[in-house]
Amino acid sequence: MDLGALYQDVILDHNRAPRNFGEMSDASASSAGHNPMCGDEVTVYTNFRDDKIADVRFTGRGCSISQASASMMTEQLLGKNLEEAEAEVERFKTMMAGKEDFPEAEDLTALEGVIRHPSRIRCATLAWTAFHKGLLEQKA
């Protein structure tokens, strides 16, 4: 198994310098996720303003795939409304299931190699699942 291809530069960069990393004390939604298979932990905080995501941040620790994917997710979701954000989560999970092509020219494409390593797919989807759970709890 070629793990080298998994750890592309983009993933390493997001892992070394995660975007939007840190806690948020006034989050309107927050939710934690845990991937026991790999030991990854991620908590996602979201704040809406004028029905759009004005701030989304995460904290966590674990493998570089889990942390890089969380970092990329925050960049992907900023400025989106609820409906668009849910569509982004859905799209990402469909890509990780190998049912949709990865977009060119987006950092997310660096995660494409992960789908050839099924045991690591949960690392990549962890933050997205946590984010979505937080939204659903907020709506409830």
Ligand code: ZN
């Ligand atoms: Zn992991």
